[in-house]
Amino acid sequence: GILGDGGRFPLELSFGRMTGGRSPRYVGIVHDLRWRYEVEARLHETVAKLEEQYGEAELARSETRAILDATSEAMLLLSPQGRILAVNRRFEQLFKSFSGEILGRHYNELIPLFEHIFEGPEALLTLFSYACRTIKREYAELLSQRWPRRRELELYSTSVSDARGERLGRLYVFRDVTRERELDRMKSDFVSLVSHELRTPLTSIAGYVEMLVDGDAGPLSEEQEEYLGIVKRNTDRLTTLINDLLDVTRIEAGKIQLKREPLALSSIIRGVAQSLLPPMEAKEQTLTIDLPDDLPAVYGDGNRVVQIVTNLLSNAHKYTPRHGAIAISGGREGATVRVDIRDTGIGLSPDDQAKLFSRFFRADNPTTREVGGTGLGLWITRSLVEMHGGEITVTSTPGEGSTFSFTLPAVPESFELSSGQGETTVK
Numbered sequence: 001g002i003l004g005d006g007g008r009f010p011l012e013l014s015f016g017r018m019t020g021g022r023s024p025r026y027v028g029i030v031h032d033l034r035w036r037y038e039v040e041a042r043l044h045e046t047v048a049k050l051e052e053q054y055g056e057a058e059l060a061r062s063e064t065r066a067i068l069d070a071t072s073e074a075m076l077l078l079s080p081q082g083r084i085l086a087v088n089r090r091f092e093q094l095f096k097s098f099s100g101e102i103l104g105r106h107y108n109e110l111i112p113l114f115e116h117i118f119e120g121p122e123a124l125l126t127l128f129s130y131a132c133r134t135i136k137r138e139y140a141e142l143l144s145q146r147w148p149r150r151r152e153l154e155l156y157s158t159s160v161s162d163a164r165g166e167r168l169g170r171l172y173v174f175r176d177v178t179r180e181r182e183l184d185r186m187k188s189d190f191v192s193l194v195s196h197e198l199r200t201p202l203t204s205i206a207g208y209v210e211m212l213v214d215g216d217a218g219p220l221s222e223e224q225e226e227y228l229g230i231v232k233r234n235t236d237r238l239t240t241l242i243n244d245l246l247d248v249t250r251i252e253a254g255k256i257q258l259k260r261e262p263l264a265l266s267s268i269i270r271g272v273a274q275s276l277l278p279p280m281e282a283k284e285q286t287l288t289i290d291l292p293d294d295l296p297a298v299y300g301d302g303n304r305v306v307q308i309v310t311n312l313l314s315n316a317h318k319y320t321p322r323h324g325a326i327a328i329s330g331g332r333e334g335a336t337v338r339v340d341i342r343d344t345g346i347g348l349s350p351d352d353q354a355k356l357f358s359r360f361f362r363a364d365n366p367t368t369r370e371v372g373g374t375g376l377g378l379w380i381t382r383s384l385v386e387m388h389g390g391e392i393t394v395t396s397t398p399g400e401g402s403t404f405s406f407t408l409p410a411v412p413e414s415f416e417l418s419s420g421q422g423e424t425t426v427k
Contacts, residue, residue, distance in 0.1 A: 009034050074174040077160065078131035080167050082106050094174065096148050107131075119144040127157050131170035135159065143174075152178045188249040195242045195249075202242065206235045244376040248359070251383045258301040258387060262411045265298045265305070265337055266291050269328060272309045280317055280326070288327040295330060298337050298408040300388045305408065311381045312341045312404050318373075320345035320401070336390060336407040343403075348396040356394055357382040381406075 002008055012031040017024060065088075068075055074091035078084060083106050087099050095117055102110060107128045114121040123141050130139070138158045145151040156173040209232050211217065213225070220228070250256045273287060280287055298305070316326045320343045330339040348356065352363045360375040385392045385406050396402035 010037055076172045076174075077169055078107060078128060078172070079169045080132060082108070082128065082132045084110075085169060091174070094145075094151075094176070117145060117147050119146050124155065127155065127172065130157065134167070142177075150178075151176055152181045184252070188253055191245050192249045195246045198238070199242050199246075202235060202239055206232070206239065209235060241374050244374055244380060247380050248376055251380065251387075256304075256384075256387065258304060260299055260301055262297045263300055263302055263305055265330070265339070265408070266295050268302070268305055269309055269330075269339070272306060272313055273328070275310075276313055276317055283317070283320075283322045283324075285317065285320055285323070286325045288325070290327065290329045292331055294332075296332055296337050296410040299411045300408055304384050304388070308381050308384050308406065309339075311377045312406070315377065316341055316343040316345065316402075316404070319343065324401075332410060333407060335410055337410045338405060338407045340403055340405045342401065344401040347398040347400050348394070348402055349398055353394055353396055357392070 010033040012033055014029045014031070016027045016029075018027055068086075068088040069090070071088065071090060074094045075086075075088045076084065076091055077086040083104055084102050087097075087102065092098055097113065097117075102113075107114075107125070111121075111125065114124060118124060121143075124143060127139055127141060138156070140157070141155045143153040143155050145153055154175045154177045156175070158171055160168045160171050162168055209228055212220070213228050213232065247256075269291070270289060273289060277287070313326070313328070320326060324344045326344075327342045328339065329342070330337060332338075346365065348363060355361045356363075357378050358375075359379045361379075362373060362375040382392050385408070389409050390407040392404065392406040394402055394404050
């Protein structure tokens, strides 16, 4: 058709003959097809875009699948309803379970399979149940595999959401740590053996040095006393190192057994403080102990609680300069007893605070290098506190000092012990 302005447009012309009447009549109908052409063009464009998006989605899916299959860890994805959405090739290799047999099935349907593969699958099934809940936390668990071969596995679990924040389910990653655990055991055995072999001669050396210092072999000159003092200090440092290494190996192997009993924490703190008074007085440091009269007793291992307090108070002494101040305070906090050890020492940067309780960590500054140490004391301290069911934290400002706080479970009031409380100041 031709428009008034000379433009052309598509049309459809149909004719029909009308019956009746004396002479033949015809009816012609003209249809403007512009709207149909526009709809068809849009439809073709939409189809083309959908095909392109489908191709891109298929490419992304195949690339994602290739990446998952290339990883060395076994992976499984559960839906929020607990159904298996995907597994990768390593999962099939590790557990001899093919995706076609388990995809789409609820994990409860596969309990007999998991019981066949794992020793004590309860922890695994508990983690699988988290997929059906709105739990976003990350979890890690150690598992023992018995079929098709014995392995030690580390299971990592995290919630998975799409770009809109809607839950897709939960991802489970199984990592074979058999070799790592074996090497770790070998390392621990070696450290334990060497430490025990060193401890015997060191004990002998320390004993003879003590006898010489006491004059059992005759009077000493000032120079001899000075030299023996150096030997004693270094022997004590080696003994501390060996004891720390032994504690680390025992903690890692889970061989430390706590002998729990009600403890008068205030008495323990005062006893440790009394033993550290000589070196504090030598640096002219001020120690203040401010504990409430009703400080509850705690439930723990007496020797290990002494070790916790000694490590923290000794650290405060070592990293606080001459004429500095150290303060100990505490009180009940819910079902626990909280103790704060505050010093006016060198302080810690935020980066150092994040790493402070790691094994062998030492802040990189001139003061820490001068003081020395193994970097194991705070790791051991944190481990012992957590073994008691408590927590340990640090707050610090560089150049102003640090506050180490720890909690231990309080003994019910009917079992509390009486002990001397109040405030003590030593200069």
